[in-house]
Amino acid sequence: MSQHPSHPSTPDSPEAQQRPPFFMTEEEFNAIIKALMARKVTLPCQRCGHTKFELQPSYTTIPLVPNPNMASSYGVFIPTAIVACGNCGNLSFHSLSQLGLFKGGEQPPEVEIR
Numbered sequence: 001m002s003q004h005p006s007h008p009s010t011p012d013s014p015e016a017q018q019r020p021p022f023f024m025t026e027e028e029f030n031a032i033i034k035a036l037m038a039r040k041v042t043l044p045c046q047r048c049g050h051t052k053f054e055l056q057p058s059y060t061t062i063p064l065v066p067n068p069n070m071a072s073s074y075g076v077f078i079p080t081a082i083v084a085c086g087n088c089g090n091l092s093f094h095s096l097s098q099l100g101l102f103k104g105g106e107q108p109p110e111v112e113i114r
């Protein structure tokens, strides 16, 4: 996994002030890497077999909808970290809740498997 791209030494350092506002903090970045390593998330890329990955420095969310015709603005989301293969760019998404890194927000909805 890569290092955080901004490497701020302190919250008020010039590097931290230059960090794009949508970047996570270095502490958050390192916590995600630690959580993935603790769970042995170390297999090669499922698409190309490459072994180098880049944790993206921003979060994303995956919207949950009760049926595919609903807009993604339904309001229920899975907060997610993104890991990209360093060769082919294949993206892997890791739920922050499952990694124990997200406690806030609403409770996940009851999901009925049909």
Ligand SMILES: [Zn+2]
Binding pocket: 045, 046, 047, 048, 049, 050, 085, 086, 087, 088, 089, 090
């Ligand atoms: Zn790949």
